[in-house]
Every structure is written in structure tokens, then in C-alpha cells.
Amino acid sequence: MKLIESHIVPSIEKPIRIxxxxxxxxxxxxxxxxxxxxxxKGxxxxxxxxxxxxxxIVGGETISLFEIEQITTQKKLKLKLEVIFEDDYLAIVYKPAGILVSGNKFKTISNALIQNLKKSIKIDAVKPQPVHRLDYPTTGLLLIGKTSSSILKLNKLFENKEIQKVYHAITIGDMKSSGSVDFTxxxxxxxxxYKVLNTVxxxxxxxxxxxKLTPKTGRKHQLRKHLSAIGNPILGDKLYGKDGFILNGKGLYLHAYSLEFEHPFTKEKMYFHKDNPKNFDKIFT
Structure with missing residues (x-):
């Protein structure tokens, strides 16, 4: 067998299955x-x-991958992404609407990352990968891990609710100025x-x-389901919108506006935001 790649495991907090x-x-x-x-297959x-x-795996091991005929290098996806921030540990990119973060399709953010980010010089550098999800029609900020230790630590921050995410959405109908939703x-x-910033x-x-939306948990389609549950669905939501109030051809008006967290290695306070898409501005000018 021919050696393809090797990886040296850094110090890790607790053992993890290979x-x-x-x-x-x-x-x-x-x-x-x-x-x-x-x-x-060994x-x-x-x-x-x-x-x-x-x-x-406990730390300090050398993990080696050997060649097999079925394992082939993936085709490279040519898709230009806007990189908001990048260092050797992590990156933040802008996800446009109408593209999957990851999955079985070839055209995904995950497959485009290697062409848009610089290779980390850290010893545990890996293929960059998203550490959370955004829905197919949602725009906004996406957090990426570039080393195995960074991916583990960022996942831990999410698990401990130490990453603050803020979304912006356009909703339909009369709403209270602010409130909370605990719909299971x-x-x-x-x-x-939620907090209403403007109404027209x-x-x-x-x-x-x-x-302005601040989720405290991370369930699938949480914000879309919560707003629909209180009678104020997101504009353009074909899954959870009201019959007769679906806006066709304009996309979903949901945007991952900001991310705030402590850098897991430099301990720097990180805050990034991305202005709302132009279709938001056309309604609120």
C-alpha cells in the first residue's frame, strides 16, 4: 500500500474515537x-x-492514510466566496442564497472552501469545513474550522452556547415590539x-x-418554525408561510447577520457582521 497522507494528533482535552x-x-x-x-479495509x-x-485517540499519535483504488481526490469546485475573516485556525465566509452548506451534491460551500481559503500551517491542518449549518435559501455568515483541534473547540463553543448568533428577517403581519418563543x-x-427594528x-x-432574531437553541428550521407558530412567518417562506401569502421568486428573507465569540486559541473577542442583502433594503429604505 502507498502512503497518501499522514496527520500528527495535537494535545486534546479528552479521548475521542478515531x-x-x-x-x-x-x-x-x-x-x-x-x-x-x-x-x-485497514x-x-x-x-x-x-x-x-x-x-x-488521546493525543500525540501519527495517523496515516494509505492508497486504495476507490479513494480518489474530489473534483475542485470553482465557486468564488467572500471571505470575511481568516487565520490559521478558522475562517468566516459569506454564504449566498440558493446553495447548500454541505451534502451529497457537488455544488456546496464545503466543496468550495479549499479553493477560497489559505492552507493552514498548523500541524493538525485539515480540509476546511463548516462547523454549523445555514438553510439552503438563507444568506449570511458561516463559521469554518481549518484544523482538527479548532473544529473540536468550535463545536464545543456551540455546544456550550458560547457563540452568539443574530439573524435578521422580514416577517408578515402585526407583531409585538419584542418577545420570546418557546415552541417545541x-x-x-x-x-x-425577537425584536422588531422597523415596520412598513x-x-x-x-x-x-x-x-432581529436571537436563537438560544439550534433546532432545524427553528426561526422559521417559531415565527410561523406566532402567526408572523418569514417573507418568502414556502415551507412555513401562510396559504395565499407566499411570495414567489424572491427567495427567503432570512439573513445570518452576525457572529460573536471568543477565539478558541488567541482568546481574542471576535465580532463580525454582514449587512442585509439588497432585497431587504428595497423594502426598508
Whole structure:
């Protein structure tokens, strides 16, 4: 077998299964399922020894990937992304509407990152990967990890709710000036807070509101479901909008406006925002 890539594990806080740790550390295979297949075929070794999916990584090991015919380098996606911030640990990019963050399709933000970001010089550098999701029609800021330790730490920040996300949306109908929603999603607790920033009259919708949204949990389609539940769906939402009030052909008016967190390595206070898309401005001018 021919050695393709190797990776030296940095110091980590607690042991983690290799099938979890190895996701993203190799450029030729990046998914959990591909890692598991390679492990079962003996193509991934730790300190030159063949291991199983049950192997725990503790720090300091050398993980090697060997060549197999089925494993091929992915085609490179040519898609220009706006990079808001970048260092050797992480990056923040702007996600346009109408593109998936990741998944089985070729045209995704994940597949475009390697062409838009600089390769990290850190010893545990990996193929850059998003550490959270934005819906297909949603625009805004997306946080990216560039090293295996950074991805682990950023995921921990999200788990501990230490990353503050703010969204802007345009909603339909009369609303209170501010409030909270605790409508459960998939039988799980979920919390969102909103504040109306501006309101304009609308002949078709009675009124439209520019709303600041702060989710405290991260359920699938949480903000869209919460606003629909209180009778103020997001403009352009075909899944959760009211019958007869769907705006066709204009997209979803939901924008990931800002991110705020402490850098997991430099400990610097990080704050970034991206102004609302032009279609927002056309309504609130």
C-alpha cells in the first residue's frame, strides 16, 4: 500500500474515537462513512498499526492514510466566496442564497472552501469545513474550522452556547415590539427571542417587519418554525408561510447577520457582521 497522507494528533482535552476524530483531517476522504470504510479495509493506521473504529485517540499519535483504488481526490469546485475573516485556525465566509452548506451534491460551500481559503500551517491542518449549518435559501455568515483541534473547540463553543448568533428577517403581519418563543420542535425544547427594528405598511401583507432574531437553541428550521407558530412567518417562506401569502421568486428573507465569540486559541473577542442583502433594503429604505 502507498502512503497518501499522514496527520500528527495535537494535545486534546479528552479521548475521542478515531472515526469521529478523523473526519476532515484528510483531503481525499472527508466524511464519517468514508473514514469507517477505510478503517474496515485497514487503510488507516495509527502509529503504523491497523486499528478498528473502536480505537480512541488521546493525543500525540501519527495517523496515516494509505492508497486504495476507490479513494480518489474530489473534483475542485470553482465557486468564488467572500471571505470575511481568516487565520490559521478558522475562517468566516459569506454564504449566498440558493446553495447548500454541505451534502451529497457537488455544488456546496464545503466543496468550495479549499479553493477560497489559505492552507493552514498548523500541524493538525485539515480540509476546511463548516462547523454549523445555514438553510439552503438563507444568506449570511458561516463559521469554518481549518484544523482538527479548532473544529473540536468550535463545536464545543456551540455546544456550550458560547457563540452568539443574530439573524435578521422580514416577517408578515402585526407583531409585538419584542418577545420570546418557546415552541417545541421535534419534541425538544427550543427558544428564540425577537425584536422588531422597523415596520412598513404593505398593501398585500398589511405590514412587513424587519426583525432581529436571537436563537438560544439550534433546532432545524427553528426561526422559521417559531415565527410561523406566532402567526408572523418569514417573507418568502414556502415551507412555513401562510396559504395565499407566499411570495414567489424572491427567495427567503432570512439573513445570518452576525457572529460573536471568543477565539478558541488567541482568546481574542471576535465580532463580525454582514449587512442585509439588497432585497431587504428595497423594502426598508
Amino acid at each position: 472515526q469521529e476524530y478523523a473526519v476532515g483531517i484528510f483531503t481525499t476522504i472527508s466524511t464519517k462513512s468514508a473514514i469507517k470504510k477505510a478503517l474496515k 487503510l488507516i493506521k495509527v502509529n503504523d498499526g491497523v486499528v478498528t473504529t473502536a480505537k480512541y 420542535i421535534d419534541k425538544k425544547e427550543s427558544f428564540s427571542y 405598511p404593505s398593501e398585500r401583507f398589511k405590514c412587513l417587519n424587519l426583525v
